[in-house]
Amino acid sequence: MPQSVDKILDHAPLFREPEYKEMLARKAEFENMPPVEQVTQIADWTKSWDYREKNFARESLSVNPAKACQPLGAVFVASGFERTMSFVHGSQGCVAYYRSHLSRHFKEPSSAVSSSMTEDAAVFGGLNNMVDGLANTYKLYSPKMIAVSTTCMAEVIGDDLNAFIATAKEKESVPADFDVPFAHTPAFVGSHVTGYDNMLKGILEHFWKGKTATPNGSLNIIPGFDGFAVGNNRELKRVLDLMGVDYTILSDVSDQFDTPSDGEFRMYDGGTPIEATKNAVNASATLSLQEYCTPKTLDYAASFGQKTKSLHYPIGVGGTDDLLGSISELTGKPVPEALELERGRLVDAMADSQAWLHGKTYAIYGDPDFVYGMARFVLETGGEPKHCLATNGSKAWEAQMQELFDSSPFGAGCKAWGGRDLWHMRSLLATEEVDLLIGNSYGKYLERDTKTPLIRLMFPIFDRHHHHRFPVWGYQGGLRVLVTILDKIFDCLDQDTIEPGVTDYSFDLTR
């Protein structure tokens, strides 16, 4: 017996014991598994150009899409407001997914509730679920605000959130003046970045509707859906404080997803205060750090006479230059010397390592703004972002990416793939190899299949811990991105030269 009480093996070594190997081999035989050679042959064929063409001819089937659904973005953005509970109207399984998704990435509890609709709710409408649900949420979790979004189920049957919430208030589920902003967030439209936009607009609309703005010189900043929000938002605040800017971050999840272990459970922590959210209507300008997370929200802010501007996930020198330049332009505050020094240090580090980064080729996938910002930084380091893919990227995004490629000689031969999935990416990696893959944890299967080393810089990161606690934005964040890429390059190089007596002539101490 391979298993003994004295030394219990876990699954990794256990199934490598001869007894199990034999059992699995016989099982394969019993199940009429094709011979190994045939499996290999087919597997190899799926990495050919022939297969790639068939793969890209796919019209209906999506395999491993690199995007999530609207309500995830809605839950994420709502978590960034003071004592706010997300209430997703629809079936409860969906909500469990959002919670686990956020929990597994941030390694923090993630609270959200559902109206737990069942079959009778689907037939008769979900009003009762809304009425009971809001009442229970209010009593059980004592929030200051309940942000209502929807799953597909509620959208398909056409529940009217506005009317339902009004009715629930009439039935005293929550006090009449209690804040219950809402947004319709059907998963079959757009992706989590769309849900972020819709929910944020819903919250602002709730507080701003009917107000007249009196510009006070302050700046609203919207970070957008961002897996590195904990580190990034704190870095953003540090930079804004250094510049002496009067600002409101609209949806700041940095404390919500980074609560301390000190004996106290915080269901809610930090977030944008309700008062500040109300006053944000009087800001002179709103700056979005991710264009594709905020089109409707920015239009809405502009309707109050605010100046608006959007960026693409500010990574690297140029990305951060744009961020600081925009803040400066919108607020009239100069960039302080301290930040110029940080800029110089980032440039210095990039120059120190340029020989190792020059001409490296990359595949990058993720949300449209991330892919743009990341590709831009790669170009700055002399790398070539060959395959840039965003499942939730549009034709307009592809055009923006092409413009970026055209701006640098290192962009020649690079291509943006909007609306494609990770199975497309697999074909790209198999037929036109690159040195490095930048994406999220799901990329590990591509890494295994195509031997392309994976760098995790995109939400969600489930299989590595705490990366989100460090910024990737700003010049400081740029350093971290740079080091992450370099570490991977050097680790791979060490791994390639590590075999004693065979390749260790290049296993060098100094790189």
Next chain:
Amino acid sequence: MAESLNAKITALFDEPGCNTNVAKGEKARKKGCSKPLQPGAAAGGCAFDGAKIALQPITDVVHLVHGPLACEGNGWDNRHAASSGPTLYRIGATTDITETDIIMGNGEKRLYRAMREVVERYAPPAIFVYSTCVTALIGDDINAVCRHATEKFGIPCIPVNAPGFVGSKNLGNKLAGEALLDHVIGTMEPEVTTPTDINILGDYNLSGELWQVKPLLEQLGIRLNACITGDARYREVATAHRARVNMMVCSTALINVARKMEERWGIPYFEGSFYGISDTSEALRTLARLLVAQGADAGLIVRAENLIEAEEKRAWSRLDAYRSRLAGKRVLLYTGGVKSWSIVSALQEMGMVIVSTSVRKSTDNDKQKIKDLMGGDAHMVNSIPPREMYAQLRRGDADILLSGGRTQFVALKARTPWLDINQERHHAFAGYDGMVTLVRQLDASLSNPVWKDVRRLAPWEQEDGETGFDDEGVPALVPIG
């Protein structure tokens, strides 16, 4: 300093193989050739370091440093001297002597015990024992310990007497050479010899450069008996005295070895280089000629010419693609030794413009070659003070700096691209293939977009016309030719 060591150093300063040395009066000769160290000024490595780097590439032996931890610790495995087999030379072996050892005079005992452990653990074909400042100061007699250990253990234990305080890194190279002459070369007989056996002196197989040259030699049927010391085995070095020709590639490092091998065993030597296309060809030609003069088959000369023709053609055709991208770019070469002239001709062939080359550690021969290549010595500098180099680069006198790692940062701060051509480099630049690699790296360095960021002001900054650097009295770097 021990009397014997003193005598050795004095003898080293009298080097008939060195023109400069011969030209000096007797008094001046006693002072030695390296410039006196200047307290308070930034300095290079010590004699110990020089000895260690010259011998460390012998791969199958243990290099045991007798001294406090850091002499070995700071330099442990810090050069890419590659091995095709044994890795024993890369372990950091030291006696790690402590305060008590120094006070109680336990150094010699500790050394002996360390050597015994080395033999028990690794059973190497030889142990090289290095003295350091501290153990030399307290008077540890490593010669005696090594003599005793050789008898006891039955393997050669070679004392390398080059404590740091005796002088410069270059002197250390030579003392290492003396150790080889005194204790290693000629102590074993080779199993086979051929009429085309050669040694290469002063190549350390950095980044595997020797391996770019070896195939060329093999194609000509020239057998590399020993490379001293790149990728060497102890036995190869010990039998080096049976080679027919010595080729010296780093001229100032081991000239004493070349000359004394000629004296003792009648092996002619010449100085050549495998950096650059024409130099590689010239080296192959000379090797063939000298080997034939020593009795090798006369057909070797024709075979060499054929190989040179084919390889040069192949190299130039591969370089063609870069010519248009590199032509007109101005290079500041800041290195030393052979590299100061050996790369010049190849870069000039690419249409690049050399604005200056430095001749630190270069011999008179090296210098003459630079004069021939560049038409005059106006642009030959011994060293450029960092402040001046900064100003020159910042001013835009050159498009790229080729230098060792230490000058890298001057270039980066002066917003100028830089390429490493000294020991910490990661690419092999020797031979025909190496030149193609060098040019490819040069092109990559020059075209890296980071330089745009380095030179560009932040978008919100105004160019205020202030240069921010002081270049008063700093001579301009002028294109040559």
